Amino acid sequence: MGAPSGEIIVTGGLGFIGSHLVDAYLAAGHRVTIIDSNAGAVIDGEDYDADPRCTVVRQRVEDYLAAGGDFTGADRVIHAASYVGPASILSRAGRLGHDIIGSTAPVIDACIGAGAPLCMFSSAEVYGRSGVLDEKDDILVPTQYNTRIEYAIAKTLAEAMVSNSRQHGLRGVVIRPFNVAGARQSRAGGFVMPTFVQQALAEKPITVFAGGEQVRAFIAASDLTGFIIDYMDAALDGDDIIINVGNPANAITVMELAHRVKDLLGSPSPVVSVDGRSVHGPHYAEAESFHKIPALRAATGLGWQPRIALDELILSTAEYYRAREDRRAVNAPL
Template identity: 40%
Template sequence: MRKIIVTGGFGFLGSHLIELLLAERDNHVHVIDNLSTSPLPLEDLLHEFDDPDRLTYSVADVAAFCQSWDGERCDEIYHLASVVGPAGVLPHAGRIAASIVNDTMAVANLALRYRAKLVDVSTSEVYGGGQDGFCSETMSKIVPPKSSARLEYALGKLAGETALLNLCETQGLEARIVRPFNVTGPRQSGRGGFVLPRFIGQALAGVDITVFGDGRQVRAFTHVKDMVAGIVCAMRNGRKGEVYNLGNPANRCAILELAEEVKRLSGTASRIVFVDPQTIYGPLYEEANNKFPDASKALAELDWEPRYGRQKAIEDTLLYMKGLPEQLLLRLRGF
């Protein structure tokens, strides 16, 4: 039986990752999650998993868990726990980078102690927009002159990545880094500022669909099922000490197009309106630059290929949110 630890396993990506890992019959998964931003209440989430026998969990902070854990064995660690989201990071400004680095180092020490393989789930935010939105692992990162909560998040992730890569060289740590681009799908919460569940929630409520700025920001949305498949492929097929962009460049679109697609697919009478996000989230809020991935390295090395188009991601999320009881829908839609 393969023993796997997933930090942040009750989050949006983590919950899909667990489903994928439990689908392999010889995996035992232990989740560490403090439930701080889990999209669903734990009992509702556990209800959606198939085989709870091979799933155990600790409701705990990552750093505290890693220091005290004395399990007999651990083969793989997926590190996903983090503050996240353009709005989700705001209340933590000033402590974002420290918490990301602290947790990443605790996980690295656990991996070293157990000689476990580690995948660190970083972010495409480290590129700061790349070259006109195009982001490749071979590019320099861009640090803008203005500080922001978003920048602190990106730099915390980058510092964590850099430390892990150095530990691969100096201590033989078996780590790989993945940098997801925008992910979306069922169970994503609009509360952290994520756009698709907010648009769908607005469409279902029949209220205005609020596009931030002029809506021309470019993103490439990847279906969460493709993303977690890529994360597992990075663990199994990725090379130690390497960084992989994960995202579906074919799903590139402007945010206004996404709003129009949600309107069309949901059949809502909602209007699309343009708003300044700082009027909602305050002056610390900052939109990301255009960004979309060069995923050629992951495609060539990981035996991974994204399968789902943007429309499928919207349809699956729409269907999921439509089927939620009112109370959970209100929780997920984020407004």
């Protein structure tokens, strides 16, 4: 199932998902080039600098390509570079479309030029509605254009670009991840799992937004990377360009998650309801997909299954943050 060792390019490879992919590819015997502007980095990359199999290019991928860089010799390109997280994207309001398309278009062109297969990360935010969400379902675009909607529209357009670029020789697939979590994920982005875990470890109040009735299905980063490493070739040869990757067995309300984290970690932290805007500012908004559960028709059709259960995911995240600080959120209050 996994591809033979080769040359891998990971944009955003110092970020949460990107760094897990880099680690998995290195462990599988590949050489990896990371292209990362450091905008969303969760690690400094010094260990990668010291690894002769890994090259770190610290600039935006669009700048790298504009300056004459290319993807010649790449066996695959994983485009994971993006602003992510309901809090992190707020500072880019009005620019997110430019950010996302401005990096995706040159990546597509470079992949076509080099004959390199592309895996692009989109977002489950594109669905714009609640429910069990299938890749074949129509996408709903709400008309209140808050920053999350701008992000979702831009990701949708990037998906269409990948799909339509197949007419020009691109071999590409798009991954829609559902609530990836695990070690290294930063609460600075507004992500709920590392926020709850770090609050519980610090014995601070666990802050739940919007009543906590949101339903999320958390998938471990290792399960996501397992799909990319072992099933990307099959996905490229299959009929589905858009592929959900998630773990519906881990579906839980955010309020239930807060109490699960508290109980598993034996924390005295109280669970409290707060207005997200009081934490992240007046432009913060909840996702349109209040209940967000993936249908896994395409991914499981290739033979993949998620493995990591919710409690194991919570405990592994806590183990990571017991031993180290949250690099991106070190100066942010809990």
